[in-house]
Amino acid sequence: MGLKVAPRRNVLSAINNGGAEAAPVVEFSGREDVERLLAEKMKGKSKNDFKGRVEQMSDYIKKLRACIRWYMELEDGYLAEQEKLRGTLDAENSRHTQLEAQLSNAIEELKAANLDLTRRCENLEETLSREKSEKLIAAESYEKEMQERELAESSRDLLTVDLERVTHDAKRFSEQLKMVQDTNKRLQEYNTSLQQYNSNLQADASKSGETISKLQKEKSAMMETMAALRECNNSMSSQLESSRASQQEAIRVKEELRKEVECFRAELKQARDDRDHSVAQLNNLNIELANCKEQIGRSSKECESMSTKVSALEETCNTQQDQIQTLQKQLAVATEKLKLADVTAIEAMTGYEEQKEKIKYLEERLAHAESQIVEGDELRKKLHNTILELKGNIRVFCRVRPLLRFHGDSNGLEGASISFPTSVESAGRAIDLMNQGQKLSFSYDKVFDHNASQEDVFVEISQLVQSALDGYKVCIFAYGQTGSGKTYTMMGRPGNDQKGMIPRSLEQIFKTSQSLESQGWEYFMQASMLEIYNESIRDLLAPGRPNSFDMSASKQYTIKHDPHGNTTVSDLTIIDVFSIADVTNLLEKASHSRSVGKTQMNEQSSRSHFVFTLKISGSNKNTGQHVEGILNLIDLAGSERLAKSSSTGDRLKETQSINKSLSALSDVIFAIAKGDDHVPFRNSKLTYLLQPCLGGDSKALMFVNISPEASSVGETICSLRFASRVNACEIGIPRRRTSTSI
Ligand code: ADP
Ligand code: ADP
Numbered sequence: 001m002g003l004k005v006a007p008r009r010n011v012l013s014a015i016n017n018g019g020a021e022a023a024p025v026v027e028f029s030g031r032e033d034v035e036r037l038l039a040e041k042m043k044g045k046s047k048n049d050f051k052g053r054v055e056q057m058s059d060y061i062k063k064l065r066a067c068i069r070w071y072m073e074l075e076d077g078y079l080a081e082q083e084k085l086r087g088t089l090d091a092e093n094s095r096h097t098q099l100e101a102q103l104s105n106a107i108e109e110l111k112a113a114n115l116d117l118t119r120r121c122e123n124l125e126e127t128l129s130r131e132k133s134e135k136l137i138a139a140e141s142y143e144k145e146m147q148e149r150e151l152a153e154s155s156r157d158l159l160t161v162d163l164e165r166v167t168h169d170a171k172r173f174s175e176q177l178k179m180v181q182d183t184n185k186r187l188q189e190y191n192t193s194l195q196q197y198n199s200n201l202q203a204d205a206s207k208s209g210e211t212i213s214k215l216q217k218e219k220s221a222m223m224e225t226m227a228a229l230r231e232c233n234n235s236m237s238s239q240l241e242s243s244r245a246s247q248q249e250a251i252r253v254k255e256e257l258r259k260e261v262e263c264f265r266a267e268l269k270q271a272r273d274d275r276d277h278s279v280a281q282l283n284n285l286n287i288e289l290a291n292c293k294e295q296i297g298r299s300s301k302e303c304e305s306m307s308t309k310v311s312a313l314e315e316t317c318n319t320q321q322d323q324i325q326t327l328q329k330q331l332a333v334a335t336e337k338l339k340l341a342d343v344t345a346i347e348a349m350t351g352y353e354e355q356k357e358k359i360k361y362l363e364e365r366l367a368h369a370e371s372q373i374v375e376g377d378e379l380r381k382k383l384h385n386t387i388l389e390l391k392g393n394i395r396v397f398c399r400v401r402p403l404l405r406f407h408g409d410s411n412g413l414e415g416a417s418i419s420f421p422t423s424v425e426s427a428g429r430a431i432d433l434m435n436q437g438q439k440l441s442f443s444y445d446k447v448f449d450h451n452a453s454q455e456d457v458f459v460e461i462s463q464l465v466q467s468a469l470d471g472y473k474v475c476i477f478a479y480g481q482t483g484s485g486k487t488y489t490m491m492g493r494p495g496n497d498q499k500g501m502i503p504r505s506l507e508q509i510f511k512t513s514q515s516l517e518s519q520g521w522e523y524f525m526q527a528s529m530l531e532i533y534n535e536s537i538r539d540l541l542a543p544g545r546p547n548s549f550d551m552s553a554s555k556q557y558t559i560k561h562d563p564h565g566n567t568t569v570s571d572l573t574i575i576d577v578f579s580i581a582d583v584t585n586l587l588e589k590a591s592h593s594r595s596v597g598k599t600q601m602n603e604q605s606s607r608s609h610f611v612f613t614l615k616i617s618g619s620n621k622n623t624g625q626h627v628e629g630i631l632n633l634i635d636l637a638g639s640e641r642l643a644k645s646s647s648t649g650d651r652l653k654e655t656q657s658i659n660k661s662l663s664a665l666s667d668v669i670f671a672i673a674k675g676d677d678h679v680p681f682r683n684s685k686l687t688y689l690l691q692p693c694l695g696g697d698s699k700a701l702m703f704v705n706i707s708p709e710a711s712s713v714g715e716t717i718c719s720l721r722f723a724s725r726v727n728a729c730e731i732g733i734p735r736r737r738t739s740t741s742i
């Protein structure tokens with residue numbers, strides 16, 4: 001934005017408004033006009049013309065005045081402009097600081113998120129590599145399975161080929177059988193035809209026999225004719241003899257007769273030839289008969305051989321049938337084998353399924369193993385706790401709260417140089433502080449940095465809270481300067497994430513007591529809440545809740561201890577609680593009555609101790625056991641004045657009067673630790689009230705709350721030193737308070 005030139009103005013005319021005389025009008029429009037005025041010279045007046053000179057001078061003076069006025073106005077304009085610019089500059093500056101604060105917060109958050117992500121990424125990579133290797137193994141086993149399956153399939157193929165061959169063979173054999181049966185039939189037919197031929201031959205033979213007998217009859221007839229002829233010859237010769245007379249005739253007759261005889265002889269010869277021929281024929285026929293007989297024998301032999309052949313064939317047929325049967329058996333076996341192969345294939349499939357399931361099972365086991373690791377870690381923590389318990393120390397936890405964003409005091413906003421060593425042996429257990437170039441290291445049972453959530457903190461004390469149910473006396477203190485996060489740690493803010501240790505402890509106690517019901521445990525619980533300010537007790541649960549400390553004589557609030565270690569405060573309201581809802585109501589009521597105190601009596605509130613007490617009595621109807629535990633949760637008064645005094649040392653008396661009870665608490669702790677005969681419990685109401693819990697019977701834990709602002713570094717060092725001294729104290733071994741009625 002440019003600087004605006006003041007508007008041109010008739011200065012002298014404004015001046016001359018008051019005067020009567022006319023004067024030259026002078027206008028100032030810029031630097032040149034002024035320079036011109038300054039360069040103006042006295043005009044031709046003699047040295048002695050004083051009047052003229054005076055006039056001239058006064059004129060000049062008037063002009064100068066107008067000039068000065070013009071300058072003043074110009075300056076006014078400039079001043080206004082400057083004012084405006086300064087305003088914008090301031091606004092810009094404040095915006096800038098705000099932005100810076102937001103930016104640093106955002107950077108911190110991003111860093112934390114980045115860290116968390118890298119951690120998670122590493123975890124994921126690890127699991128990934130593990131899973132990869134497992135997957136590889138699984139793939140290998142799967143490949144093996146596949147190979148086996150292939151083998152089974154190939155054997156099955158072979159078997160099917162065998163089966164095919166065998167069925168083919170069976171077919172061939174049945175064909176052969178058919179053929180053999182055919183031949184058999186044909187042979188039988190041949191046999192019958194041979195038998196027919198045989199019978200024909202026998203018929204022929206009988207016919208030949210008949211011819212032979214006919215021929216023999218003819219022969220005998222011939223012999224008879226021959227005999228008749230001989231008789232005739234004889235009669236002829238006698239006739240010859242008788243008729244010698246007629247010899248001529250007779251010779252002729254004789255001649256004739258001779259011829260006749262010759263003829264007869266030829267006939268005889270022929271007959272003889274015939275007979276010979278017949279005999280030869282007979283012989284022939286005989287031979288033929290023999291032949292026939294032979295043939296018959298041969299054919300019967302053939303028949304026999306045929307029948308033997310048939311029987312042999314029948315035998316082969318039988319053997320083949322046997323073979324067929326064996327082949328059928330083999331076939332059955334082969335089918336069986338095939339079935340088996342199928343079964344093995346199915347088995348391979350089921351094996352594969354099984355492998356898959358195995359992989360699944362292994363994955364499940366992996367998850368289980370991981371959870372076991374987590375459990376193991378928890379167990380380690382538990383064992384660590386046990387070790388501490390055995391040492392008998394007061395446990396000390398340090399908690400650093402985050403920088404608060406819109407704190408009224410912006411000077412203390414930059415953080416003190418607090419760091420948390422990350423080496424293995426001190427991670428989560430140590431804190432380093434830089435003060436004037438000097439590094440101070442402290443270590444405690446546990447250190448929570450500004451990132452620790454209420455849940456993170458509670459996880460560490462939950463076991464301790466648990467032991468109240470087992471019959472221990474448990475005391476948890478919060479120590480630290482005002483504004484360091486004591487109330488935040490103990491009570492927290494409403495809402496699930498921000499709940500403090502008191503509501504979380506109570507929730508856990510109710511949850512656990514309910515789960516123990518199944519084992520026969522029955523618990524009865526009573527709660528009370530009080531505030532100690534200036535050595536006077538205020539009942540936070542009193543009906544009609546007083547807004548100020550009621551010093552009237554009606555309420556005495558005297559503390560008494562009975563020989564059994566029970567503590568009572570007279571007139572104190574004690575309320576039976578049966579559920580989380582009951583306790584939540586009480587806490588709301590108490591925080592309200594305390595917050596009223598905060599607004600009306602700020603000084604008292606930050607100088608007062610808040611004590612929440614839960615008495616737990618449990619009995620087991622199954623075992624007859626009885627336990628009595630006490631849980632004390634204490635939000636101590638701000639420690640800053642005590643810390644300051646102990647740093648200077650010589651003003652201890654004053655401090656004790658201002659903050660007696662807090663120093664009394666440390667006196668008691670150190671006296672117990674030193675093993676002094678006299679422990680000054682009675683020096684303050686707080687220590688007297690907590691006497692049974694501090695006498696070494698209880699499990700005690702102290703939270704040391706730290707503000708991170710650089711402006712608090714002095715208080716912070718004092719708190720850390722005090723905490724270190726407390727951490728080194730042994731106050732004895734905690735005892736359970738139990739009894740058995742049986
Ligand atoms: P004390 O009780 O020690 O005086 P407070 O518990 O009241 O301190 O804490 C002071 C402020 O800081 C409160 O506004 C509180 O909410 C805030 N505060 C303390 N601790 C934390 C924390 N861990 N995270 C966030 N805010 C916190
Ligand atoms: P302490 O727990 O240390 O005794 P308080 O719990 O009373 O102190 O204070 C806790 C927080 O509340 C501190 O940050 C403190 O500055 C703030 N605080 C205390 N009194 C008031 C008040 N009257 N108005 C506003 N804030 C307050």
Ligand code: MG
Pocket residue numbers: 483486487488635
């Ligand atoms: Mg507080």
